[in-house]
Amino acid sequence: MSEPGTDAGVSVRPMQQSDLDEADRVFRLAFGTRLMLPDPMRFRGDSRLLQPRFATDPATAFVALAEGRLVGSIIGMDWGRVFILGPLSVDPAYAGRGIARRLMRELMSWVDTRGFDLVALFTVPDSPTHIRLYESFGFVLQMLTSVMAKPIAPGGSGAEPLTLYSGLDSAGQAEALTGCRAVTAAVFPGLDLSREIRAISEQHLGEVVLLRAGEAVAGFALCHAGAGSEAGSGTLFVKFAATRPGDGAGFARLLDSCEELGRSVGAQRMVAGCNTGRKLAYALMRGRGFRAEMVGVAMHRPDQPGYNRSEIFVIDDWR
Numbered sequence: 477m478s479e480p481g482t483d484a485g486v487s488v489r490p491m492q493q494s495d496l497d498e499a500d501r502v503f504r505l506a507f508g509t510r511l512m513l514p515d516p517m518r519f520r521g522d523s524r525l526l527q528p529r530f531a532t533d534p535a536t537a538f539v540a541l542a543e544g545r546l547v548g549s550i551i552g553m554d555w556g557r558v559f560i561l562g563p564l565s566v567d568p569a570y571a572g573r574g575i576a577r578r579l580m581r582e583l584m585s586w587v588d589t590r591g592f593d594l595v596a597l598f599t600v601p602d603s604p605t606h607i608r609l610y611e612s613f614g615f616v617l618q619m620l621t622s623v624m625a626k627p628i629a630p631g632g633s634g635a636e637p638l639t640l641y642s643g644l645d646s647a648g649q650a651e652a653l654t655g656c657r658a659v660t661a662a663v664f665p666g667l668d669l670s671r672e673i674r675a676i677s678e679q680h681l682g683e684v685v686l687l688r689a690g691e692a693v694a695g696f697a698l699c700h701a702g703a704g705s706e707a708g709s710g711t712l713f714v715k716f717a718a719t720r721p722g723d724g725a726g727f728a729r730l731l732d733s734c735e736e737l738g739r740s741v742g743a744q745r746m747v748a749g750c751n752t753g754r755k756l757a758y759a760l761m762r763g764r765g766f767r768a769e770m771v772g773v774a775m776h777r778p779d780q781p782g783y784n785r786s787e788i789f790v791i792d793d794w795r
Contacts, residue, residue: 500525502547503565538583594776596777616778618782619752621772623770628743682741685697712745722787727789
């Protein structure tokens with residue numbers, strides 16, 4: 477027997493490579509429709525989100541099928557002891573049939589077998605339907621996250637010479653990954669962006685900027701750029717960046733390096749998200765010209781601040 481509010485004709489299975497085009501179409505249609513865009517299919521422009529995330533870790537992706545067609549999908553990102561859930565999308569024509577809940581149940585069942593220390597997501601704060609769905613799976617509302625942008629000024633900025641992961645040999649890259657893990661472990665034990673770093677390099681999605689303090693890695697930034705990445709044309713998207721807790725000076729240097737990278741690849745603007753619980757990082761970004769483009773709310777399972785604390789200097793975007 478199906479649960480109340482669910483459709484017995486819906487099935488959920490792991491996403492396959494052959495599903496990606498249709499899953500991308502439904503993703504754009506769903507979010508573009510909610511945002512009331514004149515052409516919903518233009519949501520996120522020429523960026524790609526599902527394709528690179530699936531290529532990075534297909535085990536975290538599931539699709540829903542009904543009446544012989546793909547009608548929804550869900551995917552997540554494995555960041556070591558932290559799991560970021562989303563996006564979840566359902567074809568608007570199939571809304572209200574319990575498909576989102578079916579997808580959530582499938583992914584959360586996989587998540588529960590892994591025993592992550594923190595599972596987190598970004599959602600819109602003005603939708604009780606979304607919030608109730610996630611609360612029913614144990615997620616708790618936290619603080620707001622501001623997705624911000626700033627124009628990249630032409631000309632040199634005086635930033636220090638860029639050190640890029642792509643410019644290192646294999647031994648240097650292995651050493652850099654170890655250094656990046658040390659930075660994120662200081663932010664939240666077990667937080668590990670190694671999978672994302674390798675994906676940027678292997679899928680040619682952008683660059684990873686390394687901040688040095690002597691020979692050690694003091695910080696790093698995962699930057700997507702260009703069509704086919706999560707950024708899209710004309711944008712440098714800082715998907716994740718971190719320095720050690722309390723290192724505001726290093727964080728400022730890292731922002732300068734990201735902007736210099738943006739200039740070098742011809743981007744006109746930078747986009748970066750920061751949870752407002754990271755008060756010092758958020759204030760520093762605003763002081764450097766970043767302004768909110770959209771606001772979401774973080775939800776965590778279990779109920780804990782995670783790394784959304786005042787002394788943490790981290791940029792991330794969980795959309």
